[in-house]
Amino acid sequence: MLDTIGVSSLEDLVAHLPAAVRYNDRLPIPDGKSEYEILDYFRKLGETNAGLQASFLGAGVYRHYRPVMVDTIVSRGEFLTSYTPYQAEMAQGTLTAIFEFQSMICQLTGMDVANASMYDASTAVPEAAMMAMRATGRSSVLVARNVHPEYREVLGTYAKFQGMPVQEFAFDAESGQANFDDLATKLTSDTAAVILQSPNFFGIVEDVKQAAALAHEKGALLVVIFSEAVAMGIVAPPRDADIVAGELQSFAIAPSYGGPFAGIIACKEKLIRQIPGRLVGETKDKDGRRAFCLTLATREQHIRREKATSNICTNQALIALMATVFMSVYGKEGLRELATQNLSKAQYLGAKLKHRFSGPFFNEFVADVGAKDVAEMNRALEAKKIIGGLPLGRFYPELKNGVLLCCTEMTRREDMDVVAEVMA
Amino acid sequence: MSEGIKKVRQQPSQNEDLLFEISSPGKAGYQLPPLDVPSVDPRAALGAGNTRDAIDDFPEVSEVDVIRHFTRLSTWNYAIDLGLYPLGSCTMKYNPRINEAAARVEGMAWPHPYQPDSLSQGAMEVMAELERCLNAITGMDAVTLQPAAGAHGEFAGILLIRAYLESKGNPRKKILIPDSAHGTNPATAHMAGYQVENIASNSRGMVDTEILMKAVDDDVAALMVTNPNTLGVFEEHIADVAKILHDKGALLYMDGANMNALVGVSRPGDFGVDVMHLNLHKTFSTPHGGGGPGSGPVAVKKILEPFLPAPRLKRVGDKWEWNYNLPDAVGRVRAFYGNFGVLVRALAYIMAHGGDGLKRATLDAVLNANYLRKRLEKHYQIAYNEPSMHECVFSDDIQKKLGADTGNIAKRLIDYGFHPYTVSFPLIVHGALMIEPTETESKRELDLFADALISIAEEIEENVEFVKQSPHSTRTSKVDEVGAARKPVVRWKR
Numbered sequence A: 001m002l003d004t005i006g007v008s009s010l011e012d013l014v015a016h017l018p019a020a021v022r023y024n025d026r027l028p029i030p031d032g033k034s035e036y037e038i039l040d041y042f043r044k045l046g047e048t049n050a051g052l053q054a055s056f057l058g059a060g061v062y063r064h065y066r067p068v069m070v071d072t073i074v075s076r077g078e079f080l081t082s083y084t085p086y087q088a089e090m091a092q093g094t095l096t097a098i099f100e101f102q103s104m105i106c107q108l109t110g111m112d113v114a115n116a117s118m119y120d121a122s123t124a125v126p127e128a129a130m131m132a133m134r135a136t137g138r139s140s141v142l143v144a145r146n147v148h149p150e151y152r153e154v155l156g157t158y159a160k161f162q163g164m165p166v167q168e169f170a171f172d173a174e175s176g177q178a179n180f181d182d183l184a185t186k187l188t189s190d191t192a193a194v195i196l197q198s199p200n201f202f203g204i205v206e207d208v209k210q211a212a213a214l215a216h217e218k219g220a221l222l223v224v225i226f227s228e229a230v231a232m233g234i235v236a237p238p239r240d241a242d243i244v245a246g247e248l249q250s251f252a253i254a255p256s257y258g259g260p261f262a263g264i265i266a267c268k269e270k271l272i273r274q275i276p277g278r279l280v281g282e283t284k285d286k287d288g289r290r291a292f293c294l295t296l297a298t299r300e301q302h303i304r305r306e307k308a309t310s311n312i313c314t315n316q317a318l319i320a321l322m323a324t325v326f327m328s329v330y331g332k333e334g335l336r337e338l339a340t341q342n343l344s345k346a347q348y349l350g351a352k353l354k355h356r357f358s359g360p361f362f363n364e365f366v367a368d369v370g371a372k373d374v375a376e377m378n379r380a381l382e383a384k385k386i387i388g389g390l391p392l393g394r395f396y397p398e399l400k401n402g403v404l405l406c407c408t409e410m411t412r413r414e415d416m417d418v419v420a421e422v423m424a
Numbered sequence B: 001m002s003e004g005i006k007k008v009r010q011q012p013s014q015n016e017d018l019l020f021e022i023s024s025p026g027k028a029g030y031q032l033p034p035l036d037v038p039s040v041d042p043r044a045a046l047g048a049g050n051t052r053d054a055i056d057d058f059p060e061v062s063e064v065d066v067i068r069h070f071t072r073l074s075t076w077n078y079a080i081d082l083g084l085y086p087l088g089s090c091t092m093k094y095n096p097r098i099n100e101a102a103a104r105v106e107g108m109a110w111p112h113p114y115q116p117d118s119l120s121q122g123a124m125e126v127m128a129e130l131e132r133c134l135n136a137i138t139g140m141d142a143v144t145l146q147p148a149a150g151a152h153g154e155f156a157g158i159l160l161i162r163a164y165l166e167s168k169g170n171p172r173k174k175i176l177i178p179d180s181a182h183g184t185n186p187a188t189a190h191m192a193g194y195q196v197e198n199i200a201s202n203s204r205g206m207v208d209t210e211i212l213m214k215a216v217d218d219d220v221a222a223l224m225v226t227n228p229n230t231l232g233v234f235e236e237h238i239a240d241v242a243k244i245l246h247d248k249g250a251l252l253y254m255d256g257a258n259m260n261a262l263v264g265v266s267r268p269g270d271f272g273v274d275v276m277h278l279n280l281h282k283t284f285s286t287p288h289g290g291g292g293p294g295s296g297p298v299a300v301k302k303i304l305e306p307f308l309p310a311p312r313l314k315r316v317g318d319k320w321e322w323n324y325n326l327p328d329a330v331g332r333v334r335a336f337y338g339n340f341g342v343l344v345r346a347l348a349y350i351m352a353h354g355g356d357g358l359k360r361a362t363l364d365a366v367l368n369a370n371y372l373r374k375r376l377e378k379h380y381q382i383a384y385n386e387p388s389m390h391e392c393v394f395s396d397d398i399q400k401k402l403g404a405d406t407g408n409i410a411k412r413l414i415d416y417g418f419h420p421y422t423v424s425f426p427l428i429v430h431g432a433l434m435i436e437p438t439e440t441e442s443k444r445e446l447d448l449f450a451d452a453l454i455s456i457a458e459e460i461e462e463n464v465e466f467v468k469q470s471p472h473s474t475r476t477s478k479v480d481e482v483g484a485a486r487k488p489v490v491r492w493k494r
Ligand SMILES: Cc1ncc(COP(=O)(O)O)c(C=O)c1O
Pocket: A312, A313, A314, B089, B090, B149, B150, B151, B152, B182, B184, B185, B226, B230, B255, B257, B258, B279, B294, B296
C-alpha cells in the first residue's frame, strides 16, 4: 500500500504537518490491554458501585426490568453498527423501526407527530420551549417549580442566550400540584409556553386540561413534560397539550449512572415544521412499494445551517430502538399491567408513611420525616443494603423534611417493609 | 448484474408488515411476576379523570413475533459489520464488542445518578480516567463529559467562550465559520446567541489568513474551525490562525470530528486551540446505532476551566466527589453527568489500544485514505490537490459531463455492496464524494471498494442512464424523498 501511494513509511504520510504542530512524545496512556484485562477492570470498578441492590431512588431515573429481548435486538450489528439512515435504500430496517417508534409515541402521548428522539428529556425541554417561541412569535416562558430541577437548570442555560426570559410559577404547598392561581397571574401576552410536568417531580399527576385552558386563553402553548414513561400505561395522555417532551429511560434503558437515555418531542400537526431533530416519513419506491425515508430535512442544520430549528444531528437512535422493542414486548395489555403494578407498590409503601403532599401520585411520592434526620435514616438503610429515597432539601430548601421515594415492579415488599420501619 | 460487482449477490429478503399490521387482539409477549402487594384500581387511586383506557392500536404481538419482526427489519440495513462504510466525516470504524460487554457489567449499567458518591466511586473513577486520557490526547487542560453528542459539545463550547468573554467585559457578537464547515457549527453559534459570519476558504481549501485578518475585529468572539478540515486537509497555518484571533482577544474553537487523523500525531492544545469537542462515537469507536447515542466531551485550556458546567469531579482524600460549588460555571447543558454508558465504551477502546496503539490507528487511517485516493485519482477528480489525512474528497466533475452526479454514483455503489460515501458535502466542492475508510479496513476491502468506484466510472461512460436509475439490486428501489416531504406521513394510522 505504501508503494502504491509512493511513500516509504507510515510516518511519511504525516510528514507534511508543520514541525511546530507535531506531537513527538509517546501518549501517556498505558500499553494496550487484552479483553480479559479490560473486562476485569470494569468488573472490579463496578463492584465499588451500587448496582442492582434494592433502591428507592427515582427522580427522573427509574429502575425497571429490562426484557432480554431488548439487548438481543439492539446487539444485532445491522442496528448497532449502522449510521443515520440517510441512504434510504440500504437503511429500511432502521427507518421502519423509527416510523413505528414515532407512531407508538403518538399513541402514548395523544399527539399527532413525534420525532426520532432527542438526547434526553432535559434537553428536549428547552427545545420544546424554543419551538413554542418560534410558533407564537413570543419570547417568554413559564415553568412550574415542580418540574425536574435539572430540566429547569438546562432550560435556563439554553434560554439565557435565546433572549428567552424564564419565570417559575409555584406549586401548591398542600397538594404538590402546580399552583394555577400563580400561573394565571404570571401569564402575559408575551408568554410563548407554559411548561408543566405530569407526573411531576413529586410523582403527582397534574390537571393538564386546566393548564391548557389557562395557557390557551392567553394565546400561549402548553408544553407537558414527563420523566416516568411507564405512567402512560394508566395515566390519561396529555391530549390538551400542544407539545409533549419526555424521557423514555423507563422503557428498558438501564440507569447507567445517568445516560445514555432517549428524549422525545411530540406535537400537534400544526407544529410539524417547528419540531427539531429527525423525522421519518412514509413514501414509495420507484416500483410503487411502501418505503420510508428521513423527511422535512429543511428544518435541520445540514440544510438550513444557522436558520435550522436546532443544531441536533446525532440523536439517541439505538436507545429509541430499545424503547421500541420494549413497547412491542409489553404491548397494549402489558404496559397497563406494568403501570398498575408500579402504582400498587407505591400505594403499599405510601400507606405506611406520612406524606408531604395530598395530590394523587403514580409510583413516586414525598414522605415527610418531620424532625428526623434524613441523612441518618438513609445511612441506616444503607447498612441494610437498601438505598433510600432522595432527600429533597438539595433542590427545595423548603422541603428539607421531604424524601422522594420511588417504587417500581422491581421493588420487593420486604424491602418496603424495612423502609417503612426505618422511616416511620 | 455487472461483472464488476464482486462483493454482493442479489438475494431474496423477507417482507414484513408494520407491527401494527401484524398485531392481533389478546396477543402478548411480556411476563410480570405476581404482585406481592394488593393490586390497586387506578381509577380509585388517581381519580377517574386522570386515567386512560387501553391505548388505541398499541401493538399486541407475541415474543416470537417481536424477534422475527425486528430481525427481518435488521436484514434491510447496511452496517459496518457487513463491510466498509466510507461516510466522510463520520468515522465509521469497527465497533469492538468488548466495549458493549464493558458497558453491560452490572456495576456500570445499573448505578443510579443520585445514589451517594460513596456508592458510585467506580463510575466516577471511569469518568476521571477518561478525562485524563482525553486531556493527554488533545493537549488540553480540562474536560467536561456532560455533552451528549458533537453538536451538543459545540453548544457547550461556545457557551464557555461566551462566559469567558463576558468575564472580560464583552461577550462580543459574531462567530466566524469557514464555508467548508459542517451545518452544526453555524446552527450552534446561532443557538448560543451569536451572529454567524462565513469565511471563504482559499484556493487550497484552507482558512485564508488574509481574509481572516480582515474579518477579525472587536465583535468577533471566536472562529470555529475543523482540523483536519472537511476536505481531509490539515490546516497548515493553524498556529497563525490562532495568533490572529488571540491578538484581537478572540478565541479558537476546534470541531474535533476529525480527531481520528490526529490522535498521537498532533495535539490541538499545542497549536493554539482554546476549546474543542470530541465525538466519542467517531474517533473512539462507540457505535452509531443507526443515528446515536453519541457523546461530545469538551476539552479546554486553563483560562476556560472555571466556566465548565457543574458538577465536576473532585478528589477529596482517596475518594471522588461531585463538586457543585462552581460559581463561574455556565449552566448545565444536560441532566446528570453525560452519556455515561458511551464513556465506558470509549475508555475500553482507549485501554485496548494503549498510547502507541492509538497513534498506530491514526497512521493506518491516513494510510487507508491515501491508498484509496491513489487508486481513484485517475478516475475521479480530486477536489483540492493537497495532502490527504484520514479522508479524501473528490468532485463529480468528470462524471457530470457525462450526465451522472455524485448522488447517482452513490446509489450505484449500493448495488456493489457498499454504503455510499458522504454525498455533496462539504458545500465548497461541487458534487462532492467525501470518502473516509478508517483504519479498520483491510486492503482487500479497500480494493473491492476502489474496484467498485472505478467500475461505476466506466459504466457512466457506457450507459449513464442505467447508473442514474440505480440502485437495481436492493429490496427497496430508489425512494421518492420529494414525495415524502410534499405531504408528510410520519405515523401509522388505521
Ligand atoms: C465535522 C462535523 N462536525 C460536527 C458534527 C456533529 O456531531 P454530532 O452528530 O455528534 O452532533 C459532525 C457529524 O457528523 C461532523 O461531521
